Amino acid sequence: xxxxxxxxxxxxxxxxxxxxxxxxxxxxxxxxxxxxxxxxxxxxxxxxxxxxxxxxxxxxxxxxxxxxxxxxxxxxxxxxxxxxxxxxxxxxxxxxxxxxxxxxxxxxxxxxxxxxxxxxxxxxxxxxxxxxxxxxxxxxxxxxxxxxxxxxxxxxxxxxxxxxxxxxxxxxxxxxxxxxxxxxxxxxxxxxxxxxxxxxxxxxxxxxxxxxxxxxxxxxxxxxxxxxxxxxxxxxxxxxxxxxxxxxxxxxxxxxxxxxxxxxxxxxxxxxxxxxxxxxxxxxxxxxxxxxxxxxxxxxxxxxxxxxxxxxxxxxxxxxxxxxxxxxxxxxxxxxxxx
Amino acid sequence: xxxxxxxxxxxxxxxxxxxxxxxxxxxxxxxxxxxxxxxxxxxxxxxxxxxxxxxxxxxxxxxxxxxxxxxxxxxxxxxxxxxxxxxxxxxxxxxxxxxxxxxxxxxxxxxxxxxxxxxxxxxxxxxxxxxxxxxxxxxxxxxxxxxxxxxxxxxxxxxxxxxxxxxxxxxxxxxxxxxxxxxxxxxxxxxxxxxxxxxxxxxxxxxxxxxxxxxxxxxxxxxxxxxxxxxxxxxxxxxxxxxxxxxxxxxxxx
Numbered sequence: 001x002x003x004x005x006x007x008x009x010x011x012x013x014x015x016x017x018x019x020x021x022x023x024x025x026x027x028x029x030x031x032x033x034x035x036x037x038x039x040x041x042x043x044x045x046x047x048x049x050x051x052x053x054x055x056x057x058x059x060x061x062x063x064x065x066x067x068x069x070x071x072x073x074x075x076x077x078x079x080x081x082x083x084x085x086x087x088x089x090x091x092x093x094x095x096x097x098x099x100x101x102x103x104x105x106x107x108x109x110x111x112x113x114x115x116x117x118x119x120x121x122x123x124x125x126x127x128x129x130x131x132x133x134x135x136x137x138x139x140x141x142x143x144x145x146x147x148x149x150x151x152x153x154x155x156x157x158x159x160x161x162x163x164x165x166x167x168x169x170x171x172x173x174x175x176x177x178x179x180x181x182x183x184x185x186x187x188x189x190x191x192x193x194x195x196x197x198x199x200x201x202x203x204x205x206x207x208x209x210x211x212x213x214x215x216x217x218x219x220x221x222x223x224x225x226x227x228x229x230x231x232x233x234x235x236x237x238x239x240x241x242x243x244x245x246x247x248x249x250x251x252x253x254x255x256x257x258x259x260x261x262x263x264x265x266x267x268x269x270x271x272x273x274x275x276x277x278x279x280x281x282x283x284x285x286x287x288x289x290x291x292x293x294x295x296x297x298x299x300x301x302x303x304x305x306x307x308x309x310x311x312x313x314x315x316x317x318x319x320x321x322x323x324x325x326x327x328x329x330x331x332x333x334x335x336x337x338x339x
Numbered sequence: 340x341x342x343x344x345x346x347x348x349x350x351x352x353x354x355x356x357x358x359x360x361x362x363x364x365x366x367x368x369x370x371x372x373x374x375x376x377x378x379x380x381x382x383x384x385x386x387x388x389x390x391x392x393x394x395x396x397x398x399x400x401x402x403x404x405x406x407x408x409x410x411x412x413x414x415x416x417x418x419x420x421x422x423x424x425x426x427x428x429x430x431x432x433x434x435x436x437x438x439x440x441x442x443x444x445x446x447x448x449x450x451x452x453x454x455x456x457x458x459x460x461x462x463x464x465x466x467x468x469x470x471x472x473x474x475x476x477x478x479x480x481x482x483x484x485x486x487x488x489x490x491x492x493x494x495x496x497x498x499x500x501x502x503x504x505x506x507x508x509x510x511x512x513x514x515x516x517x518x519x520x521x522x523x524x525x526x527x528x529x530x531x532x533x534x535x536x537x538x539x540x541x542x543x544x545x546x547x548x549x550x551x552x553x554x555x556x557x558x559x560x561x562x563x564x565x566x567x568x569x570x571x572x573x574x575x576x577x578x579x580x581x582x583x584x585x586x587x588x589x590x591x592x593x
Contacts, residue, residue: 088426219446223438225430229422232391234494235415235442279474280429283447 106132
């Protein structure tokens, strides 16, 4: 319990710090007081020592973005654990079976054809991406199974093929409607810029429920690591587990992509890094991936919006820039074994 | 104690059948050896006995009931399998052996005293107890093979299926493994092993099945089955069959 408390304190401190820095710097003390003032019961007792503008910046701009970064980072990492666990492929990430390309196509269609014509509002963008992601995943799952049995290798190959196909369509659409190129391009790079409470509350239930479901399946995933035949002989319904895990992982990844675009590297690297540090046991791996992934994306996003302030850079650049070398360090230092 | 039966089983992955019309029965208290050239269908038989694969025609029975009538968890308390190869794992030896108790515990439930005792006993029997806290990925092929053996022993089932349990083992451990399986059979369990070393089978198994091209070409006690004629025909090579001076069992040499 002591360790969980420590983790929560660290996360809380980083959230407050992240909400305090930016183009306008606001002291951490004030941020803490503002957050406290929103709590029922406590709110009246805190004297208001800040301007309305500061309150808007912290409570309506930064805080939702900061919390969204944690949810998306945590969600992508847990999804990464699930995909790596079932597909037994070190390159498996949350996007490997079509989530990212499907979401990209959905979002691109929305941004280029529906939103400019007033057929849909900007707020409908996550819905387009989500539907696209799940649609592509369904097609890949269908192609990657033979006689009702999912086959990890076929699944990955189908994911790559469908991904290339959908990405080609996205590129074609972008060329055809070059006037809206920037919107699409920024979306494709993945960013948390301009996201608000609505995005946070859209992704939150998927990520929380998905993580809970992942923990429910943690022991089955441990058994599955022993190989399909052994897992079967230990009483595990291997086919059912594969389907369930891919469904949960896809839903979580699709929800994350829908609100943030395609943020790379987090879902691939965080689970691997933790596996190198603490081994492959899934209860531990899922819990720690969740908070480490959240923390990592939060720090990366904070850097993305402050490093070249007032200009923002896409967070995916930071995740890869920082994560790549760190991961190589771990790999060279760490022991073997990918299970 | 459990009895198993395979009745007129056919199996094929695509069009060409891998197993053709196989029927046999397994009695408790015996150590069975399955031999035959590469691609004869030996591993497939084990997978059918474990219900990992389902027959295209025919059926497999456990205690008179079709295997498909059991739920997997119940089956896991009756039948254990060691496949030919196992993936690299960052789990420790003890963690792997304890996973054998999955069918006896619920999620998040800590292993009971009995679970721990069975795991320790199994690790001691297969001489991997000193490796208990080492990650499996760091072990040699032979050590991993013995960890797999410890795992099926800890599963505490009446039927043990082993696909080439002596591959990667040095001579001493090959003999130890066969003796352990023999001892398990004497406790009333059924052990079924796929082997390439005919002399191990001749020495330790109570009964032998010979497979060739998906067909069961001979079965019986080692003395009756291992004749030069049969071995030469099945393996397409010339051999001599001698008699072990002490045990009276057959010895096959080139």
